Amino acid sequence: MAVLASAALALGLGVAFTAGVRRIAIRLEYVAHPRADRWHRAPVATLGGVGIYAAFVATLLVVQPDAAAALPVVLMATVLFAMGFVDDLRPLTPYAKLVVQLLAAASVVASGTRLPWFDEASLNALVTIFWLVGITNAINLLDNIDGLAAGIAAIGSGFLVVNFFLSGQGEVAVIPAALAGAALGFLVFNFHPASIFMGDSGSMFLGFALAGTALLSEYGRSRNVSAVLFTPVLILMLPIFDTCLVAVTRRLSGRAITRGGRDHASHRLVALGVSERRAVLMLYGFALVCGTLAVAVRFVGAEMALLVIPAFGLVVLFLGLHLGTLAIYDQTDRVPPHSTILQALSDVHHKRRIFEVLLDVVLIALAYYASYLLRFDGRFPPEQFVIFVETVPLVIGVQLAAFLVTGMYRGLWRYVGLDDLVGIARSVGIGVACCAVPVFWLYGVGGMRGASRVVFVLDAILVFLFVGASRLSFRLLRSLIGRAVVAAPGRRPVLIYGAGDGGELLVRELMNNAHYGFAPVGFIDDDQRKVGKHLHGLPIYNRDGLRDVIQTLGVTEVVVSTAKVPESYVQQLRDEGVSLKRMRIVLE
Incomplete structure (x- = not known):
């Protein structure tokens, strides 16, 4: 009280x-x-x-x-x-x-x-x-x-x-x-x-x-x-x-x-x-x-x-x-x-690869440690702790070597995609397999005094999750902050015409760059299979209900993301009193 x-x-x-x-x-x-x-x-x-x-x-x-x-x-x-x-x-x-x-x-x-x-x-x-x-x-x-x-x-x-x-x-x-x-x-x-x-x-x-x-x-x-x-x-x-x-x-x-x-x-x-x-x-x-x-x-x-x-x-x-x-x-x-x-x-700051390697040392060690905790229900049996302490340098060294040989340090975190995650999975699989073999040979398999097969299965999963999450971190943070940016007052609500590849590219560009001053609030699309669904968290509306959507969302501008829109549709947008912009990708 x-x-x-x-x-x-x-x-x-x-x-x-x-x-x-x-x-x-x-x-x-x-x-x-x-x-x-x-x-x-x-x-x-x-x-x-x-x-x-x-x-x-x-x-x-x-x-x-x-x-x-x-x-x-x-x-x-x-x-x-x-x-x-x-x-x-x-x-x-x-x-x-x-x-x-x-x-x-x-x-x-x-x-x-x-x-x-x-x-x-x-x-x-x-x-x-x-x-x-x-x-x-x-x-x-x-x-x-x-x-x-x-x-x-x-x-x-x-x-x-x-x-x-x-x-x-x-x-x-x-x-x-x-x-x-x-x-x-x-x-x-x-x-x-x-x-x-x-x-x-x-x-x-x-x-x-x-x-x-x-x-x-x-x-x-x-x-x-x-x-x-x-x-x-x-x-x-x-x-x-x-x-x-x-x-x-x-x-x-x-x-x-x-x-x-x-x-x-x-x-x-x-x-x-x-x-x-x-x-x-x-x-x-x-x-x-x-x-x-x-x-x-x-x-x-x-x-x-x-x-x-x-x-x-x-x-x-x-x-x-x-x-x-x-x-x-x-x-x-x-x-x-x-x-x-x-x-x-300053030199170290620009040598991003050094940071990536040092980060992976920590991630590999944490994943290996977490694998033991998961395998033994949150506790560390003394015999297994000895194995962990004696083998963690080997595990880190072998997995880092596998990452290096398989070219995992050549990517740019800012643009990590599915292909990069597949490459990470391959590198992790090779690394865990290569370090499991000598550990099993040194300590045997099974029992409280032997190495656990489950530990290395868990280790492969956790290393992939930890390393993958680290590479995706910049994209995740950009996405989270980008949504907060879109919601900021003073930004102009805008509809994107076209919920295809061009629309997806456009909404990411608008969310990641505040200087445009736009706040995407939804998509318009002619494909009825897309209507009612969401892209990047934004709803996709039917073109037939365009007037109601514009009035409800307070939209005064529409950005056309595709060149395939018929001119009659573009004229309909003009008739609704909205300002039109087009996204153009020019190759010269």
């Missing part, structure tokens, strides 16, 4: 305090003016962090939770709020802010609160300081588009509440509940279009409070190692992901990491044609998936967690690669790389 009461109270206070702060900020002219490296287009009130902090502290004073362990975190988060408030009024140097962050993090560690990742106390202390400072700055960087940082902070705090309840720490759960409520109260005014920004006072406070509160969980210190390692990281995966994406892409493009810009994950989604609101909602969804996985990790054994977490990490990696390849930076805005390290990184 105390948790719900604190969340509700903080929400109400957050709305009230933020509204008051906004009025005062406007009256005193504390507003953020549009800049080239910022996203907003009109002056917006700042100092919203004051409303967040005031709502949080007032809630704790009223509820008075019995959570002494959280006191150092709350006190140091207050220090970060004060520093951010000063920075909002009169900007501080990055080095001064970093020093204060380090001192605050060291104070929390000195109080005994730290990550229990290692046996060595000094190593845990260093990692904890890095965690606190890193997440604080990650939330600060995440505050780059309306509603994102506050929403992600609320989601992360909500999952921390669940985490504490599952750990039997209901009294500590009041802290993230109040944090979530305060962030949601602020979000009422900060969601697109924002009327107030939180400033550094809000982002620094939220970041440090989130990072510090995540350290207070007692679950896993003596039971499940996977929960200790992965729960806080997964709950705060989005700010970590965004920070890594920005740091790597800026570094590889020759830009200073500390320099602001429109190159965050949210900006890249918008650059693809997704609306600002939908981009933020998509990132909310990503955070919800990460938080759900963090909770699920608590209920599986360490063996299964070692499979699920790396697999999810690969999904995040593919998402980062897809977003990171977008041309965001102006060529005239690049800083020439001078360091040999940067040039080496």
Whole structure:
């Protein structure tokens, strides 16, 4: 009850305090003016962090939770709020802010609160300081588009509440509940279009409070190692992901990491044609998936967690690669790389084959590991674990050699099709067969001490699924994001005449390229066998009902995808008052 009461109270206070702060900020002219490296287009009130902090502290004073362990975190988060408030009024140097962050993090560690990742106390202390400072700055960087940082902070705090309840720490759960409520109260005014920004006072406070509160969980210190390692990281995966994406892409493009810009994950989604609101909602969804996985990790054994977490990490990696390849930076805005390290990184970036091989090493190992878990019902018998450890280098080496010999590294992921999947199946079949023979010869077949035939059957299936999915990942992500782009406001609804090969080619082109400004809403076709079916998720309509379709869907333009349409049909379209365009493929 105390948790719900604190969340509700903080929400109400957050709305009230933020509204008051906004009025005062406007009256005193504390507003953020549009800049080239910022996203907003009109002056917006700042100092919203004051409303967040005031709502949080007032809630704790009223509820008075019995959570002494959280006191150092709350006190140091207050220090970060004060520093951010000063920075909002009169900007501080990055080095001064970093020093204060380090001192605050060291104070929390000195109080005994730290990550229990290692046996060595000094190593845990260093990692904890890095965690606190890193997440604080990650939330600060995440505050780059309306509603994102506050929403992600609320989601992360909500999952921390669940985490504490599952750990039997209901009294500590009041802290993230109040944090979530305060962030949601602020979000009422900060969601697109924002009327107030939180400033550094809000982002620094939220970041440090989130990072510090995540350290207070007692679950896993003596039971499940996977929960200790992965729960806080997964709950705060989005700010970590965004920070890594920005740091790597800026570094590889020759830009200073500390320099602001429109190159965050949210900006890249918008650059693809997704609306600002939908981009933020998509990132909310990503955070919800990460938080759900963090909770699920608590209920599986360490063996299964070692499979699920790396697999999810690969999904995040593919998402980062897809977003990171977008041309965001102006060529005239690049800083020439001078360091040999940067040039080496840039060279590796362009050598895609090296990445493919390293990726396949991980995929082959994961598939082999998963095959044992599936064969032995989610557990790893000691005898079989020995076989796995001793044979995994052989399996990786032989299968990589098979991939290389059969030419699997010659394809382009962006255009992977059925022929490529057939080639992958052939390469996988050859590779698994070639590594199964020596394993059977070395360890025998059957029994708990021998190699399992079922393991290699499962391995062939899983390697094909994993490798195939990795090659299809770019097309899948383009399709998912393309549908969000089509739904973006401001795009003109358009019908495609012809649901054949030309229509299929045209709809993919329109979905994958936002600059056309079209939103395909359906097809028109004369073939009655196609009417009522769907192509790329879009319905196919009969030409005879064209007038009703145009009126219902609000269509003003039709794109003809085939040259086989009779002129009388084209004239009928003109008579309906729609604008006509033709797709042409010209060979010269």
